[in-house]
Amino acid sequence: MPTINPLILSVTHINDTHSHFEPSPITLSLPDSHMQIKTTTGGFARIKNVVEHFRQQAKEKQQGFLFLHAGDCFQGSLYYSLFKGDINARLLNMLGLDAMTLGNHELDLGNGPVSDFLSDIHFPLLAGNWDVSHELPNKTKRLSDKPQLRPYLAKQKRADVVIKEFNGHQVAIFGVSIDKMSAIANPDPDTPFVSSLEVVKNTVKRLHDQGIKNIILLSHLGYAADLDMAEQVDGLSVIIGGHSHTLQGDFSALGLGFEEPYGRCESGTLVLQACCHAMFLGAVELEFNSHGEVTHHSGNNFLLLDEDCCQNASLTDGNSDIDDVDAKREAICALKQQDNVLFTKTENDIHDVIGRDYKPAVHRLESDIVTFVPHLLRHIRVPDQKGGSEIAPLVCEAMLFSARCRGIPADFAIHNAGGVRVSVSSGSLTAAEIAGRLLPFEIDIVEYRVSGKQVRLALEGAIDNAINNGINGTGDGSFPYTAYLRFDYDKDLPIGRRISSLQYRVENEWRSVEDNGLYRSVSSAYTTKGKEGYDALEHPGNNVRSVGVTLSESFIEYARTIESLEPVKPDMAGFQRF
The missing domain is CATH 3.60.21.10 (Metallo-dependent phosphatases)
Known part of the structure; x- marks a missing residue:
């Protein structure tokens, strides 16, 4: 042989x-x-x-x-x-x-x-x-x-x-x-x-x-x-x-x-x-x-x-x-x-x-200047001693803006930090930078009906997942950022009670989000599938439907209306205490 x-x-x-x-x-x-x-x-x-x-x-x-x-x-x-x-x-x-x-x-x-x-x-x-x-x-x-x-x-x-x-x-x-x-x-x-x-x-x-x-x-x-x-x-x-x-x-x-x-x-x-x-x-x-x-x-x-x-x-x-x-x-x-x-x-x-x-x-998108950024907008997933992301709340503002432009009277927006990829440098911001680097994941924005209790549990679950608080999380990209929604989170409280002072904004007034209340929110299709701690958002009664725009398209649409892109004011940027 x-x-x-x-x-x-x-x-x-x-x-x-x-x-x-x-x-x-x-x-x-x-x-x-x-x-x-x-x-x-x-x-x-x-x-x-x-x-x-x-x-x-x-x-x-x-x-x-x-x-x-x-x-x-x-x-x-x-x-x-x-x-x-x-x-x-x-x-x-x-x-x-x-x-x-x-x-x-x-x-x-x-x-x-x-x-x-x-x-x-x-x-x-x-x-x-x-x-x-x-x-x-x-x-x-x-x-x-x-x-x-x-x-x-x-x-x-x-x-x-x-x-x-x-x-x-x-x-x-x-x-x-x-x-x-x-x-x-x-x-x-x-x-x-x-x-x-x-x-x-x-x-x-x-x-x-x-x-x-x-x-x-x-x-x-x-x-x-x-x-x-x-x-x-x-x-x-x-x-x-x-x-x-x-x-x-x-x-x-x-x-x-x-x-x-x-x-x-x-x-x-x-x-x-x-x-x-x-x-x-x-x-x-x-x-x-x-x-x-x-x-x-x-x-x-x-x-x-x-x-x-x-x-x-x-x-x-x-x-x-x-x-x-x-x-x-x-x-x-x-x-x-x-x-x-x-x-x-x-x-x-x-x-x-x-x-x-x-x-x-x-090349056409690389030459398409959408807005101007006067100084660095920092992105970080989980807040540190300097604070949280400066760009993720703006992404949420854009999601809310796009929904309302399409006749959807959404109350607030929620988005996971991992869906935002980079900080934004000062200078001209192009469509290519937004779609190619800042928000490169082609994911739909959706609107859905949600109870106050679901919102509270989803925010808590997402943060617990991001910081491995009592669970073995899937990564810090789950940390939630919001628009027209703010809250406190205390990691030392028992599970189910870590979110407090949960409020949403109606015109210039902040109102409490009630557990039994029903609200309209916008998020990415990824988040509403209950991924990475957002389990509470996955519910057959939420009536999820597409807004008709992706994350990058929404941000481009929003940024074109703004001459200069500035951070969201601290009292509007989601968490108040973390």
Whole structure:
């Protein structure tokens, strides 16, 4: 019987690209220098060029090759705001992915956009703990009949698996996503998510029973959960993950810090992740033994800089720019000495398609000045000693404004802090900045009827969730900001009694919100689904209906009416005591 050589596999990977198709700005410290260089990294065109380099390299070595995406390609940029999943499907096809796992942001607007995406992509979408077996038969946008979806196999209680063969070796690839998807996204009720741990255990056992030992899990669970999975499941070779935006690799020489080494081995399983926003590319060479264990790995997460960045980058000593070509060349040479920096061209067919078919619409919004911001409007999720967010209450004001402009006499607005992404710098504020950075998540604003008790419990639940007060919360993005609604919160009071002095504004008068009173509120569709502590808002009697405008559209509409964007006065900005 002929001897089969050990499997050597080259893998490139990305995750959480969030529609960042173009290179992202970055400031790097220069090794052994006080100077910094401002340039751009990543982007789909550079990623494609570098992946093709590694693909060709593997071919020359007669090794197997895979290019994988660990989820969350939707949302996050102006390109998504304008072109939704269509642009993702087109450009991801052009990248030449072998497989992608489902991210939570793919489900922000329900199953429909995922169904459309599945119709357009040329690679499998791995969703091994997504049970679509009981999907309602009368839906116009179905999942269960999409051949590119690799879901949960309910009868076998395991994931559907992609099998690749390299030099006589079989490699299994399957994917799982966050178990509690309905808590942070909007999957349709007829397509629930099941336990990722049980799915992984059952799938690995099935593969081992079939004699397949080389197993790659493509995960959208987050780095800590990936490490836990590696510890709890025997027989996984590699986990390639996303969701937590973890940057593995030592970039401290460039001023980016050092969180984790590239490729952490946990209980015999190699765990990898490549940050986010298409800024980095992970590339690793793996050697497997006959038991599917990775006996050797070499590679890195790579910053991807432009070959011509000497022309486009700027050099600074921290106080002023250095306009010296020789100094800039020396800086580039210093970067080229780093083993986790790659230089490549930015031009190829992806670059051309973006420039021809999509960028003109983005440019129009970039030149569309909506209002003026006289000074920085700070955004922070949970208030600190300096106070709370200055921009989130304005987002709430905008939601209320848009509703009232459409004849909806809403009493107040409530929005979660995580739906607002950045502080707003002083100067002209463009539509592109609003839709691309401040409010990049394309989510509808809805109006609904709500009792005073529901409002009080929702505010308390959201804050408890944000600060882990008596519960294990899902993150500080749940912290509530409001318009025409104010309250006190005392974390030391018993559950159910932490909100007091709850009032809403009628013209120039503040009135108490009564538990038994019925009010009209506006929020994002995300919040009214009872996500992240807002459980009390999810009630069939609330008569939720769309206002007909998204978060970014609302803020643009509101800001156009204001010559200068100022913070909401302290007595109008939600919480009074926290």
